[in-house]
Amino acid sequence: MTVLWWVSVVSLLVWVWLVACHGGFWRTDQRLPAAPASGPARWPAVVVLVPARDEADVLPVSLPSVLAQEYPGPARVVLVDDHSTDGTGDLARALADRTGGLPLTVSTPPPLPPGWTGKLWALRHGVERAGDAEWLLLTDADIAHRPGSLRALVAAGEANGLDLVSQMARLRVASRWERLIVPAFVYFFAQLYPFRRSNRPGARTAAAAGGCSLVRRDALERAGGVAAIRGAVIDDVSLARAVKRTGGRTWLGLADLVDSVRPYPGLGPLWRMVSRSAYAQLRYSPLLLIGTVVGLALVYLAPPLTALAGLAGGARWTAAAGLTAWALMAGSYVPMLRYYGVRPAAAPLLPFTALLYLLMTVDSALQHWRGRGAAWKGRTYPQPQRAE
Structure with a gap:
């Protein structure tokens, strides 16, 4: 023995x-930083970027929640239809016509060039369509935002001088396998990138969650834009590192108003x-x-x-x-x-x-x-x- x-x-x-x-790392107290209830004196312009490829199954649940966000300043949504084969773009337009809310633009990028991952190529195209918005909310097509999510994200970023505000969306835990695997997925991620350490300005650790990341336009440009991470498979962590490396302040925590609606019913x-x-x-x-x-x-x-x-x-x-x-x-x-x-x-x-x-x-x-x-x-x- x-x-x-x-x-x-x-x-x-x-x-x-x-x-x-x-x-x-095991604590779950990293939630959106405090911000005045009234919000900033001036609400900056925001564009929500949604890269989507063959997402017709989840879009009816997620997209209406994004379009329904009530935001005091200028805000609109750009959905980048990444050459879907299931009618994602047409469905997005139909959902916008039916539900109203924030203005929606659906755009398709050029064919994927070598050296790029599909999601980042779509995001680059979306950034080009975002005009001069001060903030960009990068959110996946399977992410639903509860009322007040966009407002809370921007308020936290403005009040705390942050350049990247990211929330780990609450993943679905409906099936037996989801209950076994999903909490551990976030637990292991937090063990690799302790949220408290990542949120410390002088720490080397930097991380974000790709499903919900609000980034300042000038901080993204200072970091080299989406092109700086164009081949990254772990794009969220790469984005946080790029922003932090160029002097930006990043924050990552668990979400209360952001949920993933993608089902994972089995182990496969x-x-x-x-x-x-x-x-x-x-x-x-x-x-x-x-x-x-x-x-x-x-x-x-x-x-x-x-x-x-x-x-x-x-x-x-x-x-x-x-x-x-x-x-x-x-x-x-x-x-x-x-x-x-x-x-x-x-x-x-x-x-x-x-x-x-x-x-x-x-x-x-x-x-x-x-x-x-x-x-x-x-x-x-x-x-x-x-x-x-």
């Missing part, structure tokens, strides 16, 4: 450090959601892949395994260390489960979910090595795309 003892102790020490010293769709970009997150590095697999095994799988092995073999101290690490892990997961309305009793299942994420990450690397890479909406990006 000597090896198991050391593994259990190292895993326990890692969890003590994570909970106590890793930017409070959730698996594809994670695996399509997991290896890109590791910068396509085999060494980082190996380190990630070993790290996930040590941090998430070792506590329950050493606890059970210690109990079975009569190694009380090994079992105690494993159980303590497992308890710290589960306890740190409870706030995220509560945020998603999932029972805290599910927290001890996090090692099993972590095992699934480990397998998804390995599968992402295998798909890349087979030339399939990051695939989305009929497009594949088999090699890392980098701006020159």
